[in-house]
Amino acid sequence: MQRFIKLAKAMPDKRAAEGRKEDFDEIYGRYSATEAVEQSSRCSQCGVPFCQVHCPLHNNIPDWLKLTAEGRLQEAYEISQATNTFPEVCGRICPQDRLCEGNCVIEKGFESVSIGAVEKYITDSAWEQGWVTAPVVRSERAQSVGIIGGGPAGLAAADALRRKGYQVHIYDRYDRMGGLLIYGIPGFKLEKDVVERRTALLAEGGIQMHxxxxxxxxxxxxxxxxxxxxxxxxxxxxxxxxxxxxxDTLPGIVPALNYLIASNRIGLGDPVPEFDSGVLNAKDKKVVVIGGGDTAMDCVRTAVRQGAASVKLLYRRNRVNMPGSQREVQNAEEEGVDFVWLTAPESFHGAGHVRSVKASEMHLGLPDATGRQVPTKLEGSEFILEADLVIKALGFDPEDVPAMFGAPELAVTRWGTLRVDHKTMMTNMEGVFAAGDIVRGASLVVWAIRDGRDAAESIHRYVQSKVSGLAAAAE
Incomplete structure (x- = not known):
């Protein structure tokens, strides 16, 4: 270990931009066994592993790096999956530059350890070797748990609860399990068979999926x-x-998720009339995406692959203040996306269909209560951008869950998220818990996994306390 002094950081091969723009395949290759050993050996094995501290799942990163460097790959996988239900997903889509790698001790002078790429190598190798197995139940329990939502939080909770022997049922409104992993994240970041093989394994373990x-x-x-x-x-x-x-109601202005779902469904072989008609297809269009997060990055890079005539991203702050992954920004720039920094839309114009966006230049002023500089319009800076398709990637808010579920008594916060006791993750309704984005707001997949696993532990304690109470009452 500690070879970072002599060995430079080397990421897996990345496909050239001109080639990868033609398809939706993942853009990064995979380490060879030798490369994985070498890059893992760069870990400093520091006394306080900030990579682990800043990982929402608190993955035992130094441990599985050391095991990989020693060639003990199966043990590395066992350590990795002990804290993470979807290590093959996190190795691909986590913004490591903001989390584990961004807080690596050696980052300042020697560049960080390539944690995400090693994690992907470990898990993909584990799948190939047959080390990844369905949840094993040692003793079946009679109690059942229903999970509403088959995204990362719901699936993580289902996995943990099934391993404890519960009869687990997942209810999801879409035709495939996976949530945004299937329909929201493009294939060039996360190929769909990676998600589908995991959900198939959970079903094999006895989780009932509706x-x-x-x-x-x-x-x-x-x-x-x-x-x-x-x-x-x-x-x-x-x-x-x-x-x-x-x-903003002109035809040709569409929500980001509608656009991404349509693209992903096409990749999955589903019929999508709105794509075929051109409503949700960027081919030969001048595309303007508004936003600065990872969803905006997914949209611009999808538009490139659909054959857009031009792709511009408008963001009201600068590159440094952008919430999306800097690695994704670099990838998008390589693929020809034009970033129009410090710019905000003023209005949209067109006769029966959007044809242009009137925008203004912005200036970053003093920080607000959150510490971020407040963007302010520069008077007289307006300009026009041509646009045939405008994609709104401004983030997401909760739907009215109490009304949807026919449960008006279900309490929500002032932001519309479900109100929970954060010690137990239970809502104000007895036996009803909540986890993931519906509690914390739009966030990262890795946080959803963490919340799902934590919720599973709380549900287990709750159900067992009921069982113990019934047993005591029977005596």
Missing amino acids: SNFEVGRDAMLSELREKHDALLVATGVYKPRELEAPG
Whole structure:
């Protein structure tokens, strides 16, 4: 270990921009066994592993790096999966530059250890070797848990609860499990077979999956409460934030998630009439994406692959203050995306269809209460951008879950997220828990996984306390 002094950081090979723009395949290759050993050996094995501290899952990163460097790959996988339900996903899509790698002790002078790439190598090797197995249940329990939402939080909770022997049922309104892992994240970051093989394994382990099941239509929350000993709400947040600018209802202005879902469905072989008609297809269009997060990055890079005539991203702050991954920004720039920094839309124009965006230049002023500099419009700086397709990637808010579920008594915060006791993750309704984005707001997949695993532990304690109480009462 500690070879960072003599050995430079080397990422896996990345496909050339001209070639990768033609398809939706993942852009990064994989380490060879020798490369994985070498790059793992760069870890300094520091006394206080800040990589682990800044990982939401607190993955035992130094341990599995050391095991990989020693060639003990199966043990490395066992350590990796002990804290993470989806290490093959996190190795691909986590913003490591903001989390583990960004806090690596050797980052300042020697560049960080390539943690994400090693994690991907470990897990992909584990799948190939047959080390990844379905949840093993040593003793079946009679109690059942219903999970509303088959995204990362719901699936992580389901995995943990099934391993404890519970009868687990997942209800999801889409036709495939995976949530945003399937429909929101493009294939060039996360190929869909990576998600589908994991969900298939969970089903093999005895988790009952009910797709095309919408709570509020196929069953009310009250009915599911009667059916199960506990419920977990892990629906995520899907309501797009609006621009609220003149002309923002013109045809040709679409929400980011609608656009990404359409593209992913095409990749999965599904019929998508709105794509075929051109409404959600960027081919030969002048595309303007508004936003600065990872969803905006997904949109611009998808538009490039669909054959857009031009792709511009408008963001009201500068590159340093952009919330999205800097690695993704670099990838997008390589693929020809034009970033128009310090710019905000004023209005949208066109006769029956959007044709242009009127925008203004911005100036970053003093920091607000959050510490971020406040963007302010520069008077007289307006200019026009041509646009045939405008994609709104401004973030997501919660849907009205109490109304959807027929449970108006379900408490929410002033932001519309579900209100929970953060010690137990239980809502104000007895036996109904919540986790993931529907509690914390739009966030990272790795946080959803963490919340799902934590919720599973709380549900286990709750159900067992009920079982113990019933047993005591029977005596």
